[in-house]
Structures are given as structure tokens and as C-alpha cells.
Amino acid sequence: MPGVARSQAFTSARLADGFDMPVGKPDAAGYYVYRGFSPYGHLGEDWNGNGGGNTDEGDPVYSIAHGVVVFSEDYRRGWGNVVIIRHAYRENNGQINFVDSLYGHLKVRSVKVGQQVTRGQYVGTIGRGPYRMYAAHLHFEIRKDLRVGMRRDLYPKTYTTYHSPRTFLRTRRRLRLEDRLVRVPINTFLKSNPNKVFTSAIDVPKADEPTTVRPSVPEEMQEIIEEETSPEEVTPEKTKSLFEKLFGKD
Numbered sequence: 744m745p746g747v748a749r750s751q752a753f754t755s756a757r758l759a760d761g762f763d764m765p766v767g768k769p770d771a772a773g774y775y776v777y778r779g780f781s782p783y784g785h786l787g788e789d790w791n792g793n794g795g796g797n798t799d800e801g802d803p804v805y806s807i808a809h810g811v812v813v814f815s816e817d818y819r820r821g822w823g824n825v826v827i828i829r830h831a832y833r834e835n836n837g838q839i840n841f842v843d844s845l846y847g848h849l850k851v852r853s854v855k856v857g858q859q860v861t862r863g864q865y866v867g868t869i870g871r872g873p874y875r876m877y878a879a880h881l882h883f884e885i886r887k888d889l890r891v892g893m894r895r896d897l898y899p900k901t902y903t904t905y906h907s908p909r910t911f912l913r914t915r916r917r918l919r920l921e922d923r924l925v926r927v928p929i930n931t932f933l934k935s936n937p938n939k940v941f942t943s944a945i946d947v948p949k950a951d952e953p954t955t956v957r958p959s960v961p962e963e964m965q966e967i968i969e970e971e972t973s974p975e976e977v978t979p980e981k982t983k984s985l986f987e988k989l990f991g992k993d
């Protein structure tokens with residue numbers, strides 16, 4: 744990769760164990776989507792309280808999954824307070840993927856960039872946008888493309904860039920519990936990395952990179968593994984890590 748890749752960085756985040764709804768935790772009880780996702784049109788969903796009007800103003804908004812906060816700012820311009828959280832999760836095919844969840848028009852933001860959050864963690868409250876220009880609602884997006892940030896104008900307004908939020912959530916409500924950390928790319932937005940926006944791909948860590956954090960092994964188990972493996976007995980099978988045995992990575 745040429746120099747543009749250098750300014751991208753990584754952090755660690757807990758792998759998601761599933762995805763919840765962003766309001767009425769965990770199943771959106773008391774809320775409904777009054778405006779859905781449409782390519783080239785509305786690139787997210789507008790969630791509103793069943794009470795209508797501004798009855799949901801100030802209601803809590805929750806992180807849909809474990810992740811790390813990559814944006815938290817009053818962006819104004821029709822957006823107001825925005826929080827974006829980056830999530831790592833394992834797809835059915837075994838690959839680790841990443842998505843950004845965006846929470847817009849917030850009245851209050853309660854998380855800051857770089858902060859680790861867990862599924863269901865309070866991240867802010869439902870608001871009315873800048874200058875109270877809307878009836879209170881949550882504008883909620885899920886992005887596949889980690890470069891978008893606040894520059895939706897630069898990326899295709901299609902399923903190439905976005906998930907239909909409820910479709911994504913419904914199919915990933917519960918994921919296999921893997922209490923482990925994974926490397927997550929950060930500084931992928933235009934603002935933090937001006938060169939990156941026109942390049943084709945994000946550097947995504949491979950699951951088997953040596954820097955990947957392995958699941959913690961209790962100390963006594965580590966000792967037993969070492970005792971059983973004398974130098975004479977070392978075979979490819981014996982040298983496989985616990986992680987590789989569990990997940991079949993070669």
C-alpha cells in the first residue's frame with residue numbers, strides 16, 4: 744500500500760455478541776419506524792415513540808452492540824448531535840466484519856471518541872436536531888463502508904455503502920458468544936484522514952494476524968498445555984493454539 748495507508752490506525756474492541764434495537768432496549772418496545780431506509784433517498788431509519796409528537800424527546804438511546812465510539816460531535820447542518828459507533832462482529836461465514844452505527848439529532852451525547860461501549864449502553868437521548876427543527880426522533884443508520892463518517896455525499900447512496908438497519912439487526916440479534924477483543928480500524932473518515940477517502944479499501948485486519956488478541960486462557964490450563972508438549976512431541980497439531988483448535992483456523 745502506498746503512503747496513504749499509513750495514517751490509518753487500529754484499536755481493540757470487544758467482538759459483538761449480537762445486535763439490539765437502538766431505542767426501547769432491547770426490542771424497541773414503545774417505538775416504531777415511521778420512515779424507513781431507501782437507497783438514494785433516506786439512508787437510515789427514523790425511530791419515534793408510540794406517543795407521537797415530541798413525547799419521546801429526552802428518551803435514552805442505546806448502543807446496538809459492543810463497539811468503540813469513532814465520532815461524537817455537534818455537527819449542526821441539519822444533523823445536530825451525532826454519535827457513530829464502530830462494531831466488529833463475526834458473519835455466518837466465519838469472517839469478522841465491521842459496521843458503523845450512527846445516532847443522529849440527539850439532544851444529549853454521553854460518549855466520547857475512543858470510548859469502548861457495550862451492547863445496550865446509554866449513548867445519548869432523542870432530540871429534535873439543531874434549532875429544534877424536527878419533531879423529536881432518532882435518525883439511525885448502519886454503514887458497511889467505514890469511510891463515510893459525515894460525508895455521505897462522497898459515497899454511493901446504495902446497499903454498497905449501507906445496510907437496511909432493521910434487516911441487518913433482525914438477522915444478527917444473537918451471535919455466538921466469543922468474549923474476545925479484535926483489532927478495529929480507526930481514523931477512516933475524511934476528517935481524520937483526508938487522503939483515505941478516495942482510495943478503494945480500508946485496511947481490515949485479518950482474523951489470524953499475530954497481533955489479534957487471543958481469548959484469555961486460565962493460567963492453570965496454560966501450564967497443562969505446556970507440560971504435555973515436550974520438544975520431541977511437537978507436531979503441527981500439537982502447536983496449534985487453543986484459538987485455532989476452537990475455531991478451526993489453520
Ligand SMILES: [Zn+2]
Nearest residue numbers: 787788789882
Ligand atoms: Zn432520518
